[in-house]
Amino acid sequence: MTPPPAPAGTASTPASDSAPSRPPDLPQLPEARRALRRAACQVLLGNWTGSSTVPSHGLYPHQWSWDSAFIAIGLRHLSPVRAQQEVETLLGAQWGDGRVPHIVFNRAVPLDAYFPSPDFWRSSSAGATAGAPRTVETSGVVQPPVHALAAWLVHSADPGTSARRGFLARVYPRLVAWHRYLADHRDLGGHGLAAVVHPWEPGMDNSPCWDGPLARIEPAAAGTFRRADLVHGTAADRPTDLDYGRYVRLAAEYRDHGYRDAEAPHSFAVEDPGFNALFLASEYALARIAEVLDGDPGLHRQRAAALTEALVERLWSPEAGQFLCRDLRAEAVGDAAVDGHGGRLVAERSAAGLLPLVAPELPRHIVETLLHTVSGEHYGLGTTVRLLPSYDLRGAAFDRCRYWRGPAWFNVNWLLERGLRQHGESACADALAAEVLRAAAASRFAEYLDPYTGQGRGARDFSWTAALALDLLARDPACAAPAPRTGVPAAASGAAPHIPAPAPVPAPEKGPVNR
Ligand code: 9WN
DSSP, X not given: OOOOOOOTTOOOOOTTOOOOOOOOOGXXXXXXXXXXXXXXXXXXXXXXXXXXXXXXXXXXXXXXXXXXXXHHHHHTTTOHHHHHHHHHXXXXXXXXXXXXXXXXXXXXXXXXXXXXXHHHHOXXXXXXXXXXXXXXXXXXXXXXXXXXXXXXXXXXXXXXXXXXXXXXHHHHHHHHHHHHHHHHHSOTTSSSOOEESSTTTTSOTTOGGGHHHHXXXXXXXXXXXXXXXXXXXXXXXXXXXXXXXXXXHHHXXXXXXXXXXXXXXXXXXXXXXXXHHHHHHHHHHHHHHHHHTTOOHHHHHHHHHHXXXXXXXXXXXXXXXXXXXXXTTTGGGTOOOOSSSSSXXXXXXXXXXGGGGGOTTOOHHHHHHHHHHHHSTTTOBTTTBXXXXXXXXXXXXXXXXXXGGSOEEHHHHHHHHHHHHHTTOHHHHHHHHHHHHHHHHHTTSOSEEOTTTOOEESOSSOHHHHHHHHHHHTTSTTTOOOOOOTTOOOXXXXXXXXXXXXXXXXOOSSOOOOO
């Protein structure tokens, strides 16, 4: 892969996609970078609710699982203690079976502010036998396991405070239980990868990769639910009503089986390369955590290596030049099993299939192929676009505006940057980091972007965009203001604003099953 060149206004976009001339490279200037840092801090302070951070007050007014992990990764540069709280609040809602729910509901938010609301999920009653907490309401599905990676990075930002507060010792058993849940309850294919059972689980809700598997699901009738997302989001950006009907059907089916994986039919079951790549990256993080706690890192490294192997064995497609999703239910409805692994690879290219670049032990020929794919015609990074799109630019379902069907997302680009750096592609990683910062500044921390024009879409002041910008800025000595001590007022230099004394970490309601 060549470093993204994209000089001012020269990106070769389709004729109709006249890319705006590139704005002055604002974030390159020290003062602009400090201003960006201050603005990112303000977003995180504004979205903080007292014990965690909402992705966005309007569209997503509760705590989301993988959002919180990304948010903590940025928040650690503003307040390591607050970043620890972010992670611990989420883990405080962990279920007895080890699952970390994808939403933790804030009871102070009106029920109609977000759908599906707590009265749809009914976690504390319907999920009782799976160990759902009794005093907090949550969803019943999960999101990608980025949490151990986040916990490790949060600890590393201020190991002294972390040790004094016993942060790692508290979160480690919970993170182990979370990974064990995925290994024991979600290996639906039986070969070592975790399967997602709802399109919300991989975090890329309406990726075209789900179109095939979802086509078999009978949608819930239109009048039986009321979407709240369209009050805040543009319909052209959001999933369709038909997709929503299917999401609702799947979630209700899971709920009606008590969220018990052994009994739920899981009519949607997919092995997703992004989800499993983050799973293995988090196993490596658990190894680092175990080392600090004088535990046994070996087991975690073995699991990470086994996940890498299973990922390559089951999801690598040399023809596509990337990893693909495996639809585990394809056979069940009579589709031919073509490769003897059970189910069928989904013939759609999504950015999730590039995320295994975060795996440190990926075979070199695969790394090289992925690098080639990233800048090739399907993703065009550095040639036709400046940030990685979420889906194949040439795919039949490509839509530059609609959610995960084309737009560029900041968390995906942050993960790619990390993967590039890990495999020695520092020039590309530097160039991508600069583009991420430029786009974050230009879009007022948008939720996602039109990959061709860079125009911001979805929510603004979106938390993970601000957090991950903060993380990239923290590498710059001009911006890396020392983490403020509680009660220290903001310095004029771009140091973080005043952070009030933290509220006590909520005591977890019930301990995770830690077998
Ligand atoms: C459903 C919160 C979440 C992200 C997901 C993103 C979107 C929710 C929605 O927002 O999903 O979980 O209502 O569309 O797809 O990745 O975690 O930011």
